[in-house]
Amino acid sequence: MDESELVKQFHELAELAGSLAHEIKNPLSVIHMNADLLSEELSDFDWPGRRRAEAKVDMIRQQCQRMEHLLRDFLRYAGMRDLEMTPGDLNEQVDTVLRLYQAQADKSNIDVLRYLDTDLPSILLHSDSLQGALINLVKNAFESMEDGGEFVVRTYTTPRGVALDLIDTGCGMDDGTAIHMFEPFYSTKNGGSGLGLPTARKIIEAHGGRISVQSEMGRGTKFMLEFPTPARIS
Structure with a gap:
């Protein structure tokens, strides 16, 4: 495989990775939003397992936030081409x-x-x-x-x-x-x-x-x- 073909495959892979990141971002935002809503609903009731449930929801929210930051940084990293100077x-x-x-x-x-x-x-x-x-x-x-x-x-x-x-x-x-x-x-x-x-x-x-x-x-x-x-x- 010559160099031009390798470069072409690299650009195709980069575009695919960027598209995949965008696709992951949308459902992740939905999960994060619903975790926030669930946390609000849990705080309205007092029951024996409430604290354990809230801790699990908080963990989901934290990991969603971490993944959102990672995707944001990745999309920024992948998008540094053809800047208008x-x-x-x-x-x-x-x-x-x-x-x-x-x-x-x-x-x-x-x-x-x-x-x-x-x-x-x-x-x-x-x-x-x-x-x-x-x-x-x-x-x-x-x-x-x-x-x-x-x-x-x-x-x-x-x-x-x-x-x-x-x-x-x-x-x-x-x-x-x-x-x-x-x-x-x-x-x-x-x-x-x-x-x-x-x-x-x-x-x-x-x-x-x-x-x-x-x-x-x-x-x-x-x-x-x-x-x-x-x-x-x-």
Whole structure:
């Protein structure tokens, strides 16, 4: 089988998986809704087995919610193709995401240090998806700093384009975790879908960019993102 046939089969399988996920989503929503209604009805009556029944219904609701989140993340991961790009400012995308997390930073004693190059050239970007990737990365950084710390955000130009560094002083990760962290469904978090970082990478690659990571246990993690700068919009 030649390469073109393999690529065709891969795309067909991806489309089938996306369609299947959509089909699962609908009955799952119905199950979740009826579990909510059943929980309300159980609370209206007092009988010997009520608490056991409520606990079982709560378990169904929790698992429905977990599956809904997994399907949402999977559909987002599977849908990162053919994004409509327009010229934009990477600094603006970064600033928007950091403002979303400022309240959490204050609450968690995290100092956010911005070093954004004001002369940064424009890049081609899709605002919603790129912000989604940055949100995933900032969220992971904040979660790694349970006792507070510093989060350094830096943009600058490189010989190949525009770069963004995200550096935290969190718990860091070992080599085994760093190697697998961009693999779909790999997660070290309890209840995590394992699609957050793979989706972020897929979004960045859809922008023609690349992402790399350096991490050390007990010292922190650095993500570096680099995007090409087309000459026509420099």
